[in-house]
Amino acid sequence: MNPDEGAPEQGPNPAPIPVTRPSLPPLEAFIPYLQSIWDNRQLTNGGPFSVQLEQALCRHLGVAHVSLFASGTTALMVALQSLDLSGEVVTTPYSFVASAHALLWCGLRPVFTDIDPLTFNLDPARIEGAITPNTTAIMPVHCYGHPCDVDAIADIARRHRLLVIYDSAHAFGVCHQGGSVLNHGDLSVLSFHATKVFSTFEGGAIVCHDLKTKRRIDALRNFGIVDELTLEGPGLNGKLNEVGAAFGLLQLKQVDAAIQRNRVIDARYRAGLGGVPGLRCPPATEGGNHAYFALRVGPEYPESRDHLHGRLHRHGILARRYFHPLLPDFPLYAKAVSGPLDAARQAADRVLCLPIYPDLPLVDVDRIIELIVDP
Numbered sequence: 001m002n003p004d005e006g007a008p009e010q011g012p013n014p015a016p017i018p019v020t021r022p023s024l025p026p027l028e029a030f031i032p033y034l035q036s037i038w039d040n041r042q043l044t045n046g047g048p049f050s051v052q053l054e055q056a057l058c059r060h061l062g063v064a065h066v067s068l069f070a071s072g073t074t075a076l077m078v079a080l081q082s083l084d085l086s087g088e089v090v091t092t093p094y095s096f097v098a099s100a101h102a103l104l105w106c107g108l109r110p111v112f113t114d115i116d117p118l119t120f121n122l123d124p125a126r127i128e129g130a131i132t133p134n135t136t137a138i139m140p141v142h143c144y145g146h147p148c149d150v151d152a153i154a155d156i157a158r159r160h161r162l163l164v165i166y167d168s169a170h171a172f173g174v175c176h177q178g179g180s181v182l183n184h185g186d187l188s189v190l191s192f193h194a195t196k197v198f199s200t201f202e203g204g205a206i207v208c209h210d211l212k213t214k215r216r217i218d219a220l221r222n223f224g225i226v227d228e229l230t231l232e233g234p235g236l237n238g239k240l241n242e243v244g245a246a247f248g249l250l251q252l253k254q255v256d257a258a259i260q261r262n263r264v265i266d267a268r269y270r271a272g273l274g275g276v277p278g279l280r281c282p283p284a285t286e287g288g289n290h291a292y293f294a295l296r297v298g299p300e301y302p303e304s305r306d307h308l309h310g311r312l313h314r315h316g317i318l319a320r321r322y323f324h325p326l327l328p329d330f331p332l333y334a335k336a337v338s339g340p341l342d343a344a345r346q347a348a349d350r351v352l353c354l355p356i357y358p359d360l361p362l363v364d365v366d367r368i369i370e371l372i373v374d375p
């Protein structure tokens with residue numbers, strides 16, 4: 001390419017800005033943990049770092065019991081398996097594919113109902129209409145870390161004798177009504193994937209309320225083995241290894257600072273984009289983790305969401321269309337629909353998640369804001 005052609009005035013194009021990026025501790029800080037693993041030769045199977053991390057997470061999150069997993073998806077699968085569910089589970093069409101996949105892996109039928117257009121979470125008013133004699137559970141997602149209407153969902157579950165499993169993959173550290181949002185429902189499932197606010201490279205966890213349930217979950221996480229002669233059920237291998245657990249202990253020391261930094265970026269976006277006609281910022285959450293900034297691009301904005309998405313990408317801003325396509329728009333899930341999904345469909349067509357992560361410089365946030373304000 002001719003270097004004179006279309007060369008931006010400020011020099012070479014800056015590196016692309018991803019939608020999220022893990023913040024890493026200094027490598028030197030990780031070496032002593034590795035040394036300890038090399039010394040004791042315990043690489044997995046509930047080694048010392050896994051035990052420490054489960055306890056540290058209970059304290060940090062303010063929950064009773066945590067079981068670590070190799071991924072959020074295996075944690076979801078075991079959570080569903082542990083509850084002995086059958087038939088249908090009412091869930092949201094507006095999520096990452098892993099939520100619905102976990103249901104299929106457990107032989108359960110997802111039944112999608114519409115979301116609330118403001119919070120992007122399952123609309124409790126729609127759940128009841130989707131309940132049939134075959135329904136055994138509700139699996140909502142705290143979308144973008146915004147707490148679901150947990151009281152209304154608990155009330156529906158109580159009246160219809162249903163279990164509630166929260167996909168809390170986005171909700172690490174989120175507080176609601178004075179405590180952890182993870183304390184709601186029968187089980188809550190976290191993801192510690194590299195793209196999430198707290199990460200163990202790959203990983204996840206189930207939060208539960210009592211030790212008996214934890215023991216069952218822990219057995220199912222390890223092939224269902226209780227002891228040499230006893231199986232709890234058809235378990236799988238879902239254990240988090242010691243390197244991941246050690247990394248988690250290190251990450252835990254800086255996760256509050258990371259969330260604090262995300263909060264500053266969130267506020268910057270709100271200040272810059274809040275008044276722009278056609279744009280709607282996500283609902284502000286007091287105890288949120290600000291891991292996502294889900295901007296809704298309405299019809300009054302001069303460009304469609306997809307045009308804005310394309311334009312930002314051409315400027316190296318890798319904003320993402322989470323969650324598009326809608327789950328029932330995959331042929332695999334086309335039949336899982338109960339009733340209209342207008343709000344979910346609109347969200348899938350209009351929401352754009354902007355870059356937000358602790359190391360994102362504010363000058364870049366301002367550049368992104370400028371590009372959006374000035375189409």
Ligand SMILES: *Cc1c(COP(=O)(O)O)cnc(C)c1O
Nearest residue numbers: 071072073096098169191192193
């Ligand atoms: C990330 C995510 C998962 C899956 O977690 P993994 O750790 O990647 O397996 C499940 N549900 C939602 C909503 C997610 O965002």
